[in-house]
Amino acid sequence: MGSAIAFALDGPVARAAYQQGLDPATFGFWRASAGVVVLGGWLVTRMRPGTFTAVRQMRRAAAVRLALAAVAGLGLNLALFEAFARLPVAVAVAAFGCYPLFVAVWEAACGRSRAGVAGLSVAVVAIIGLALLMRPDPSVSAPAAGLLLALLAAVLHATYILLGRGGWGEVGDSAAAFLIVATGAAGLGALSAATRPSTMLAPVTDFGLTGLLLFEGALAGAAAPLLFLAGLRRIGATKTAVLSLCEPLTATLLAAVMLRQMPAPSQLLGAALLVGASIAIQIVPGRPARAAALESRQMLSPRPYPRRTRKARDPEGASCGTN
Secondary structure, three states, rough: OHHHHHHHHHHHHHHHHOOOOHHHHHHHHHHHHHHHHHHHHHHHHOOOHHHHHHOOOOOHHHHHHHHHHHHHHHHHHHHHHHHHHOOOOOHHHHHOOHHHHHHHHHHOOOOOOOHHHHHHHHHHHHHHHHHHHHHOOOOOOOOOOHHHHHHHHHHHHHHHHHHHHHOOOOHHHHHHHHHHHHHHHHHHHHHHHOOHHOOOOOHHHHHHHHHHHHHHHHHHHHHHHHHHHHHHHHHHHHHHHHHHHHHHHHHHHHHHHHHOOOOOOHHHHHHHHHHHHHHHHOOOOHHHHHHHHHHHOOOOOOOHHHHHHHHOOOOHHHHHHHO
């Protein structure tokens, strides 16, 4: 939950940085760079013997998952920051907040749970919520490109969660978070240098903007991913995704306070339906799966029946037990 509150700074701070001339890639680069510095300092102070050896000797499966998670994190940040540039923060974050839906759908498709009619009903509610977000109010612009970018960020975040739920083997959460954030900084820096090199040094000449980016990088760029990975490994994908739903609510509140982007009633209704569907679709499928697992264990347990059968068919064996 702490990571979700820290991540909630992204929307309002990104819009404030855009108003001062930064583009999404440059904002993401400075945010990730500040996160790398903070995480690097954290690693140095908590360095243990064999840390680098553990990274070099990672199992292939864990290394592949970590690399894919880093790429997903890079795409997630770029898509979400681009969405913030095109949409009001409340709309972008509420659309992004449907990623728990994708996590639950993937787990259901893998055979872990079956939602049935209840799952279909939840999906309909989610679609209604998204429709309200697309056109929340005639005076509020919600471009399709911005919504698609926010939904792409949601898909990438769901991928990030599913890749990281099993941990990274011998590599700790701090080292994994550092590698993921460093990958994002390198990718966003290269993109910013190639597209808008003139804006990369803008924070250097503006101390107010520099302080804002350092604050954002320390919390959302360093503390949030570290706490997120630690919680994900300990409580699993489903609970992490559900608890992370406080992020869109916090971001919407911050946008209303910091940017005066007051949500319309239809936006509030759409966000409530979407968040409610995201929670419900993770709660509903789990019950049939647990019941089916219990029934299957009872059907596969052979112990009670052969013993009763032997006693009924072999009275002499029963009498031997009494001698």
